[in-house]
Amino acid sequence: MLKAKKQTWRELGDAVALTGESPFWDPVRRAVLSVDIRGERILETNWDDGNARIFPVEGLPAFIAPLTDGTLAVATRHGIIGLSRTTGRCIEMLVPAWFADHLRLNDGTIDPAGRLLIGTMAMNGALEGQLFAIERGQPPVALIDGIGIVNGLAISPDGLWLYISDSHPDHNCVWRYRYDCAGPTVCDRTLFADFKRLGIAGAPDGAAMDVDGGYWIAALGGSALIGFDRDGRIAHHIALPVSQPSKLAFAGPDMTEVAVTSFSRGDQSAPAGTLIAVSMPSVGAPLQTLAW
Incomplete structure (x- = not known):
């Protein structure tokens, strides 16, 4: 494994999250959205x-x-809602008929056609997670099942590969699939990165892609961002001031920084749950727009 390098970082404001997740760069408003x-x-x-x-x-x-x-x-746990940034009102957009009380939605990404790809996870620890492709007004399409905790969702810049991590302790790895956006369908699953075998501390949580097809993922509990090349080799190991980084999103006008969310823990040098910006050695791939 490459030696961890200290990287320039800064706090993005002083708002603190209990469980910060899902950063998303909004270039129109020059803002980072997160939950x-x-x-x-x-x-x-x-x-x-x-x-x-x-x-x-x-x-x-x-x-x-x-x-x-x-x-x-x-x-949300109950489905997908629309939130007005003008009024703060929420409207119901999709309540899946397949939803069960012990499940909730978790990580997501957007494919080149503007579909929402989002996973479910069982709150009782069962390996019942699934990945769905959702178009508004259309029945959800189940793409993958048998996952513990769906995380690490990202699509390569050429749209040909789908990455998904399973951060359940029984799996703790990243898979890669051939992705056909026309279907959508997935096939040809390969093991991309096994955190245990590679000796990476923490669990593979949220992820993002750079313009060269590099896959970046937050090591939850490992105080680091891990960058992989296209062949699954570790290219970068960036130490962070937070012990529980949960997800990253390339951000900023030139996409050379990432916004990183985290969980609240006391064993970190940045205030617990703070959103931070970290300078990166690569340029981020633009995020797709949700076509709903």
Whole structure:
């Protein structure tokens, strides 16, 4: 494994999350969107001055993405809602008929067609997680099942590969699939990175892609961001001031920094649950727009 390198970082404002997750760069408003799962709220943090707007949202919000009209699509325990950043009102967008009481939505990403790819996880620890492709007004399409905790979702810049991590202790690895956006369908699963075999501390949580097809993932409990090349080799190991980094999103006008969310813990040099920005050795791939 490469030796960890200290990296320049800064706090993005002083808003603190109990369980910070799902950062999403909004270039129109020059802001980082994120969720506080246990705090049940949405944060919109200004990139330039760190001021944060906070919107209460019930139901353990876990993923967020802006629509073309500025509305925020938020995945919660009960389904997907639309949140107005003007009024703070929430409207029901999708309540899946397949949802069970012991399940909740977790990590998500957006494919080149603007579909929402989002996973479920069982709150009782069972290996019942699934990955769904969802278009508004259409039945969800089940792509993958038998996952412990769906995380690490990202699609390569050419749209050909889907990455998904399973941060359940029984798995603790990243898989890669061939992705056909026209279907959508997945096939040709390969083991991309086994955290235990590679000796990486922590669990593979949220992820992002760079323009060269590099896959970056937060090591929850490992105080680091891990960068992999296309062949699954560790190319970068960036030490962080937070022990529980949960997800990263390339951000900023030139996409050379990442916004990193984290869980509240006392054993970290940055204030627990603080959103931080970290300078990166690569340029981030632009995020897709949710076409709902």
